Amino acid sequence: MKDNVKRVGLVLILLALAAGGAFAQMSVGGGLYLASDFGGGVTGKVLGFDVTQKYPYFGVGAFGFFEPFPYLDISAAFFYGFGGIETSGGGQTQTINGTYSALDLGVTGKFPIAVSDALSVYPALSIVFRSFTTMEAEGGGTLDASKMSAFWASLGGGMDYSLDEKLYIRVNLLYGARLSSSLEDDLIKALKARYNQDFQTVLGHGLIFKAGVGYRL
DSSP: HHHHEEEHHHHHHHHHHHHHSSSSSOEEEEEEEEEEEOOOOOEEEEETTEEEOOEEEEEEEEEEEEEEETTTTEEEEEEEEEEEEEETTTTEEEEEEEEEEEHHHHHEEOOOSSSSSSEEEEEEEEEEEEEEEEEETTTOOOOOGGGOOEEEEEEEEEEESSSSSHHHHEEEEEEEEEEOHHHHHHHHHHHHHHHHOEEEOOOOEEEEEEEEEEEEO
């Protein structure tokens, strides 16, 4: 099931890229990019204690977008994040702080509604593949960044405010959830084999905020 969702996501992104240039009223732009994950991870029992390990982070970066027509936004973003690995159980919590960097490639479908000549608002649905490029633990040491990569699906909305016929301001806010990463899947397999207990993934969820400037071609 998870592999099928990944394939569908990749197909949608590739089809959106292929559609570029086939429509009028194209635009490009970019700006500030904020991304987060409020946890994710795994949970289960170890030696009779409920134990949970999460991977929260918050990232700041930049994004660029290409809009082949008003209902589709194709974007790429890079961010640098701060977070860590939080392990809790038996009333105790241990945190290993670290830094992350990642590349987001996404497609957003939207339905613009004109509020005035200058302002339009829209609901939006976004599919993003987040590929981690680096993961470094505080005090030294690196992890396999690719194991944190995952598909995200988000809902939200945005607004475009035209400054003139060509230039406009764009703001988006999306909230979504992700599929489990291979890091989480591998950890669950290892824990089940060692402790013979049932372990489950914790839903990874977070926000994406974008604020920038667009230019109509």
